[in-house]
Structure formats: C-alpha cells, structure tokens
Amino acid sequence: MPNIQTLDPSASPLSYFGAELRRVREAQGLKQAELGEKLFCSGSLIGQIETTKKVPTREFAEALDRALRTDGLFSRLIGLVLRSQLPSWFRPYADMEEKAAFISTFQSQVVYGLLQTEEYARAVLATGMPDDLETLVAARMERQLILEREQPPLAWAILDEAVLHRPIGGHKVMRAQLGRLLEFATNRWMRIQVLPFEAGEHASLAGSFNLLRFDNDPDIVYTEDLISGHMTANPDTIREASLRYAHLQATALSVEESVARISRVMKERYGDRP
Structure with missing residues (x-):
C-alpha cells in the first residue's frame, strides 16, 4: 500500500x-502521472x-483549470497562495x-516592485539569499x-536617477527594465518622474517611502529598514510625508523630460554593444 500523506486544507492557502x-484529480479518476501528462x-x-x-x-x-475543466477554481486560488508566500512582515x-x-x-535604490x-x-x-527565490519572484509578479x-489605482513613481544607472542583474536585464519603464509613458494610470543627479540635496535623502490613499480609510505611509517594513496612519507623519513628496515632485524632471532621461541612459549605458 502506498503511503498517502494526509492533507489539512485549513493549514494554509497552499x-x-x-x-x-x-x-x-481523484474525482476525475486521474493518477498523478496521468495529470502530469496533460500538463506536460x-x-x-x-x-x-x-x-x-x-x-x-x-x-x-x-x-x-484548462486540463481539469474546473471553471477557474485554481486561477482564483493562486492569488491567495502566492500572497501567503510573501514575507510575513510585508503581507499587511x-x-x-x-x-x-x-x-x-519615491525610490532611491531600486525600481518600485x-x-x-x-x-x-x-x-x-536574490540579494536577500532566500530559501525559495522563484516563489518570491512569482509572488512579486x-x-x-x-x-x-x-480600474487600477492611480500611481505616481519618482525614481532617483541612481536607480537607472545601478546595473542590477547586468546589462541585458537593465536594458529590459528601462524599456519596461518607458512602456508606462502612455499609461493613463501611472506616471513616472526621475529625480536627476543635478538636483543635489533633496527632500528625502533619508530614503525611500510610499504613500497610500484610500477612498474610505486613512492615508498610510510605508517605509522599510534592513529587516522589516513599517506602516503608520499618524496624521503628523502623513502630513510630513505628503509635504516631502510634493517637494520631490517639484524638484524632479517632468514626466516628458523623465522619459527622455530614461531613454538616454538606456541608450548610452545599456545600448547594444559590439
């Protein structure tokens, strides 16, 4: 008799x-190998x-869902599964x-997730040396x-120009990443600005932060340190973060100038090489 592991469906989304x-699978009379053949x-x-x-x-x-004709059952579940794989401190x-x-x-080090x-x-x-890198990548995607x-959220991203120059993943990866940013140039829901090197000192030298606004809930400011994230709805913090973000927007290149700057860096730093 094979040793069939008992499953506890309530233990986790996974x-x-x-x-x-x-x-x-069992209801349809399929063995694991038979289902595997259907899914290659x-x-x-x-x-x-x-x-x-x-x-x-x-x-x-x-x-x-296609192989078992389950009317989107697993496609609906997968979002919960992948969200549960995010670091516990990041899930909220x-x-x-x-x-x-x-x-x-505002992002000073890397492109916004x-x-x-x-x-x-x-x-x-990969810089965090996780146990299961591919699962974290899938969760981020x-x-x-x-x-x-x-109807997605309205989004505004300000990227320090250093983000464009830092060669994360290598030449090919960075070229594709900058190309991805340029795809948002005509997106009605997303705007991207570059905070140029020539701006010098600016309103958020202390680091990156996010501001979230809701239709019926208080605004939230989110920051991260080396090992965890922090959210607050404190009105004084929200006011300070909003003021700093307004200064960053005023100091950054316009959306059109930012497209030109991203394109220039993409060509000069990551263009095709002989």
Whole structure:
C-alpha cells in the first residue's frame, strides 16, 4: 500500500490548493502521472504541489483549470497562495497596496516592485539569499496584477536617477527594465518622474517611502529598514510625508523630460554593444 500523506486544507492557502488539486484529480479518476501528462510535467511535480512541497505558479494554476475543466477554481486560488508566500512582515502592506486608490512612491535604490521586470525582480530578491527565490519572484509578479485591473489605482513613481544607472542583474536585464519603464509613458494610470543627479540635496535623502490613499480609510505611509517594513496612519507623519513628496515632485524632471532621461541612459549605458 502506498503511503498517502494526509492533507489539512485549513493549514494554509497552499495546503488548501494542494487538497483541492488532489480532490479534483481523484474525482476525475486521474493518477498523478496521468495529470502530469496533460500538463506536460512530471507526476512527481503534481505530488509535490499536492503535499505543499512545491509552490504552484499562476501559469500552472491556469493550466490546471484548462486540463481539469474546473471553471477557474485554481486561477482564483493562486492569488491567495502566492500572497501567503510573501514575507510575513510585508503581507499587511501588500493587502493595503491592493486596496489603495492612489499610490505614491519615491525610490532611491531600486525600481518600485510593481514596475519591475521578472529578471530584475529576481536579481533584487536574490540579494536577500532566500530559501525559495522563484516563489518570491512569482509572488512579486502576482502583486503587479493590480495594475492590470479594469480600474487600477492611480500611481505616481519618482525614481532617483541612481536607480537607472545601478546595473542590477547586468546589462541585458537593465536594458529590459528601462524599456519596461518607458512602456508606462502612455499609461493613463501611472506616471513616472526621475529625480536627476543635478538636483543635489533633496527632500528625502533619508530614503525611500510610499504613500497610500484610500477612498474610505486613512492615508498610510510605508517605509522599510534592513529587516522589516513599517506602516503608520499618524496624521503628523502623513502630513510630513505628503509635504516631502510634493517637494520631490517639484524638484524632479517632468514626466516628458523623465522619459527622455530614461531613454538616454538606456541608450548610452545599456545600448547594444559590439
């Protein structure tokens, strides 16, 4: 008799996903290897996902729905699964970010997470030496889906020019990342400004921060340190952060000038090399 691991669907979103996968698979009379053939993967991978040893991707979940004809069941679950894989200290912010009506961010070191390409995100996240890098990358890509909603949040990103020059992931990755930023030049929901080197000292030399605004809830300021994140709705902090952000917007290049600056750096620093 094979040793079949008992699943507890209530243990976590990942456990629920695995239990539902096993339930539907068995209801359709399929063995793990047979389902693997339908998905062009191994039966071992099916088993690992059922027993929470492997985290599924959105592509895998969508393929499951097609193969098992489950009317979007796994595609709906995967968002909860991937969100549960975010660092515990970051999840409260991710929940607020998803509900925000307006997002303002100043980034002094790296491109804002919602704007990162997959390869750029992988290079950034790898610096923390995580146990499961690919799961964190998938979770970050999942966060970006809020920008693809029918009515996404209004968003404004100010990037220190150093972000454009710092070669994270290498030449090819940076070229693709700057190209990604340029794709937002005509996006009605997102605006990007560059804070140029020539601005000198500015209103947020202390570092990056995000401002979230909601339709029916208090504004929130979010900052990060080396090991965790911090949110506050303190009115004095909100007022100070809003004032600093207004100064940053006034000091930064215009949206049109920022497009030109990103294009120039992309060409001069990351252009095709012989």
